[in-house]
Amino acid sequence: MNNKFCDVNIKLIMLLVLLAIGNITHAQKVDLVYTTSSARWVKGKKAVRLTKDKLAKADITVFADSTLQVIDGIGGAFNELGWTAVKELSDEAANEVFDALFSKEGCNFSMGRVPIGASDYALSYYSMDDVPEDFEMRDFNIDRDRFIMIPYLKEAFKRRPDFKLWGSPWTPPAWMKVNEHYSLRAGEMGEGRTGGNKMDPGKEIRTSSTAFKMQKRYLEAYALYFSKFVKAYKEAGTPVFMIQPQNEILYAPNWPACTWFTEDMSYFIGDFLGPKFEADSLDTEIWLGTINSPDPRYVQYALKHKSAKKYIKGVGFQWNGERSIPTISKEFPTIKLMQTENKCGEQENDWTSLERSWKSMVHYFNNGAGSYLYWNMILDETGKSSWGWPQNSMVVIDSESKKVTYNDEFYLFKHLSHFVQPGDHYLKSSAGENHLAFKLQNGSTILLVYNREDKAKTVNIKVGDIAITADLEAVSINTILLN
Missing domain, CATH: 2.60.40.1180 (Golgi alpha-mannosidase II)
Incomplete structure (x- = not known):
């Protein structure tokens, strides 16, 4: 009797084990x-x-x-021409586009970039203070942004209050630059494009110089400019978690731009911008970028600079900067890294664009990047910048027919960002x-x-x-x- 009882118990235990194993397999x-x-x-x-x-x-x-590295965010850039394109739609249709980009059911974007003043996809030249020699920033304002950029940004924050926004200028106010112009190069875009500017060729500044006026009063005023921008955007309900002081720091195009030597940018961050943020008790981070130089020495100098290094929390790379990120990720393993702008193409908006972006994603994540951003999320059917360059976008809105097209790159990013969110980790494979x-x-x-x-x-x-x-x-x- 006892033996039979033991046999029953053993069979019962074995059955429970098998059921448990089955449940584990089923749970996967x-x-x-x-x-x-x-x-x-x-x-x-x-x-x-x-x-x-x-x-x-x-x-x-x-x-x-x-x-491996923690993921900080995936997303894209906000620009004035994106907002004007989406405003061609009815409110209902526009909300469908914003849901597709920012809702949990859509791309679920967690991070975005905003230009501080004019970019090449602004409607025109402008900054937050265009009054010459306003060193005290009495006339600083974000009034233009209140009608264009901030309503656009709020569509993201509305769908996810934890949205992470960062900003970078394409140019300081023109009066702070050596040539006192928003751009650095004269003439048309070339290659049959229209646009460009009417700058006197004598005002051109090429990449072999710093275009900013490196005098103390201008440096102090520019640090104040950034501080007031961060405060104003926070008050407007679109807080900025990080700034990068200059877009494409070694590029001199005929749209808004400003070149900086690494010695000068490091000096500005270490002796003016960082101390100003500290004095104003701002928790907004300062990153070095956006870096478009293939030579890692630009970043190496800044990250070793005696006063700048303590303020620089990360580095953003785009375009040719992809060639320097492998060296930086190895030499500075604790610094945060970002891909700030994917290559924009020539308005192909097809699978070749997806392939180019995929290759870039693999390169950046394999070299320590914790965030990855698209350039223009939304454009009209021309895709043209105000300076004549037609480029790709995730979403195309036809201004005549009001048709909305989601391009291949939209789905590439959705395959990533719909699932991968801040706090997740890249895995070794x-x-x-x-x-x-x-x-x-x-x-x-x-x-x-x-x-x-x-x-x-x-x-x-x-x-x-x-x-x-x-x-x-x-x-x-x-x-x-x-x-």
């Missing part, structure tokens, strides 16, 4: 979403599955416990140019996989001790979510 869930040039954001649960064969050779291996992996705060793992081949293929993936098989469509971007 893997989903896939894919996009091709003709089929966008398609959920293909049957295309991805857990496999029992954990010894199968993996095409991609994700080291699930090897977390096997070498390769066609995948990215992230660990979410809820314990899930996200894997982005690009099938660049013109035929469907099956990929074997290992995430820790879990084996996954995924059937990928030809020329597709895929997000695999392992809960």
